[in-house]
Amino acid sequence: MEDFLRQNIVLVSTLAKAIVVPIAIMNVVPFMVLLERRGSAFIQDRRGPERASIFGIRMFGLWHTIADAMKFITKEKVVPAGAHPVFFYMAPALLLIPAIGAFAGVPFAADVTIAGETIPLQVARLDAGILYAFGVASLGVLGIALAGWASNNKFSLLGSLRSASQMLSYEVSMGLTIMGVLLIYQSLRPEVIVQAQAGPIWKWGIFVQPVGAVLFLVVGFAEANRLPFDLPEGDSELVAGYHTEYSGMKFAIFFMSEYMSMVTISAMVTTLFLGGWQIPFVTTERLHGWFGTDVAGQALTALCQVTSFAAKVGSLLWLFVWVRWTQARFRFDQLMKLGWRTMLPLALLNLIVTAAVMLVIWKDDPRFGLGFTG
Amino acid sequence: MSPLAQYFPIAVLVLFAIVVAVFLIGLDHFLGPRQPNPTKLEPYECGILGVGTARQRFKVGFYIVALLFLLFDVETVFLYTWVVLFMPLGLIGFVEVALFLFVLAVGLYYAWRKGALEWE
Numbered sequence: 001m002e003d004f005l006r007q008n009i010v011l012v013s014t015l016a017k018a019i020v021v022p023i024a025i026m027n028v029v030p031f032m033v034l035l036e037r038r039g040s041a042f043i044q045d046r047r048g049p050e051r052a053s054i055f056g057i058r059m060f061g062l063w064h065t066i067a068d069a070m071k072f073i074t075k076e077k078v079v080p081a082g083a084h085p086v087f088f089y090m091a092p093a094l095l096l097i098p099a100i101g102a103f104a105g106v107p108f109a110a111d112v113t114i115a116g117e118t119i120p121l122q123v124a125r126l127d128a129g130i131l132y133a134f135g136v137a138s139l140g141v142l143g144i145a146l147a148g149w150a151s152n153n154k155f156s157l158l159g160s161l162r163s164a165s166q167m168l169s170y171e172v173s174m175g176l177t178i179m180g181v182l183l184i185y186q187s188l189r190p191e192v193i194v195q196a197q198a199g200p201i202w203k204w205g206i207f208v209q210p211v212g213a214v215l216f217l218v219v220g221f222a223e224a225n226r227l228p229f230d231l232p233e234g235d236s237e238l239v240a241g242y243h244t245e246y247s248g249m250k251f252a253i254f255f256m257s258e259y260m261s262m263v264t265i266s267a268m269v270t271t272l273f274l275g276g277w278q279i280p281f282v283t284t285e286r287l288h289g290w291f292g293t294d295v296a297g298q299a300l301t302a303l304c305q306v307t308s309f310a311a312k313v314g315s316l317l318w319l320f321v322w323v324r325w326t327q328a329r330f331r332f333d334q335l336m337k338l339g340w341r342t343m344l345p346l347a348l349l350n351l352i353v354t355a356a357v358m359l360v361i362w363k364d365d366p367r368f369g370l371g372f373t374g
Numbered sequence: 375m376s377p378l379a380q381y382f383p384i385a386v387l388v389l390f391a392i393v394v395a396v397f398l399i400g401l402d403h404f405l406g407p408r409q410p411n412p413t414k415l416e417p418y419e420c421g422i423l424g425v426g427t428a429r430q431r432f433k434v435g436f437y438i439v440a441l442l443f444l445l446f447d448v449e450t451v452f453l454y455t456w457v458v459l460f461m462p463l464g465l466i467g468f469v470e471v472a473l474f475l476f477v478l479a480v481g482l483y484y485a486w487r488k489g490a491l492e493w494e
Contacts, residue, residue: 014382014383014386015386017383018383018384018386018387018390019386019390021387022387022390022391022394026394072402073401073402073405073406074405074406075406076406076407076408076409077402077403077406077408078410078414078415079415080415080416080417080418081412081415081416081417082417082427082428089399089403092395092398092399093392093395093396093399096391096394096395096398097388097391097392097395100387100390100391100394101384101387101388101391104383104384104387123383123384123387124380124381124382124383124384124387125380126380126381126384127377127380131454132384149429151417151428152417152427152428152429153417153418153419153428154417154419154424154428155418155419156428157428157429157432158432161432161433161436164436164440165435165436165439165440168439168440168443168447169439169442169443171443171447172442172443172446172447172450175447175450175451175454176450176453179450179453179454179457182454182457182458183457183460186458186460186461187458188454188458239418239420244418245417245418248402248406249398249399249401249402250399250402252398253395253398253399332493333492333493336439336491336493337491337493340442340482340486340491341486341491344446344482345479345482348475348478348479348482351453351475352472352475355460355468355471355472356468358460359464359465359468362461363465365461367461367462368461368462368464
């Protein structure tokens with residue numbers, strides 16, 4: 001067994017990453033629900049869920065989340081009479097699979113070298129990891145559109161139509177806002193972009209692309225269907241939007257997918273604008289200098305970097321909660337107006353200004369203007 | 375790593391995601407009580423009896439959004455290739471893309487003036 005592990009360390013680590021990472025993201029969801037409940041209580045100056053106790057242990061209210069999961073599984077399943085027999089079941093899966101898959105390109109620590117093999121600490125190292133992440137994340141809209149149509153409910157249909165057009169509108173801006181960063185770092189590989197942000201804190205994307213960072217964060221909120229852009233499930237007008245007719249675990253899957261897409265968006269913001277797993281002023285080499293480069297030293301280095309990554313993602317997740325409980329919802333026409341008339345022109349402007357500035361900065365670089373022949 | 379081999383972890387991940395999704399929906403299907411009656415199975419309409427089916431015609435504005443998305447997103451895809459080759463392409467690439475973006479902006483302005491971005 002040990003020999004097998006030693007010989008196939010790349011294969012084993014690849015399989016392990018592809019299973020452990022999605023499980024980790026799914027396990028962020030209950031903690032995020034807890035954070036949301038306690039956070040809303042904190043913001044509204046009231047008591048949050050904290051009373052449930054098992055043998056006197058309260059666990060800060062985590063029992064409520066566990067009880068929710070039990071309730072979701074054992075609840076009565078109601079499938080409305082007019083619902084499509086196949087699509088009604090397929091829609092939650094179509095939303096969950098992209099939500100799990102989109103995280104795969106994000107690196108969460110520097111490469112580790114064990115037994116002479118370099119193991120990247122990201123699920124998949126792709127030539128165009130950024131494109132992969134955005135491509136897969138945008139597939140979620142299929143599940144939402146299908147859920148609304150399959151339910152045979154007018155609220156669901158309206159919710160899913162709104163959601164689809166919202167996500168499509170903001171996706172255009174999303175594609176354009178990240179281009180400024182990609183242009184500066186000249187790569188579509190997330191690990192290269194993170195590596196370029198090593199060292200001093202002012203090398204982070206948010207300092208070289210401040211407008212792009214703000215635009216991307218706003219668009220990210222819209223893509224995750226979160227307040228102030230949560231019109232698809234605007235409960236004062238559409239009951240619950242596209243998942244009105246869903247109950248039990250199928251509803252829970254929609255719920256989980258929303259939280260997982262928030263985690264993915266936060267991870268993308270971290271990777272592109274907040275230096276990914278980089279610790280400000282402390283490069284991987286310096287960490288290796290402190291801890292050594294044997295297996296224990298590499299593990300400690302990776303642990304520090306994963307902690308840095310998790311801290312950044314956690315802060316952004318808290319920002320999602322913070323905004324949700326302090327901002328009011330947009331009206332649908334305001335939302336579309338913001339998307340097409342403000343975000344899209346600003347994103348175009350940001351790209352062209354960035355390109356013009358980089359043209360001036362790079363004009364003396366030996367690689368500049370050589371085309372494909374150089 | 376060969377271009378296809380780097381997608382092997384993705385295949386594992388997607389397979390895992392499918393297993394999780396099927397497991398959760400299957401679990402949901404087999405656990406829990408089930409006492410359907412005609413009233414319970416009606417589509418939810420805030421307690422009012424539903425009129426007609428939900429699969430009917432809807433506002434044309436949603437189609438226009440889909441159309442605009444298709445136009446602008448395809449144009450965005452073109453820009454990705456320029457962005458990663460910005461430095462070697464240099465000034466010529468910049469001028470060409472500036473013209474391209476100008477056409478894109480004119481298209482947006484046209485859609486705007488035609489009222490395609492209006493939601494009353």
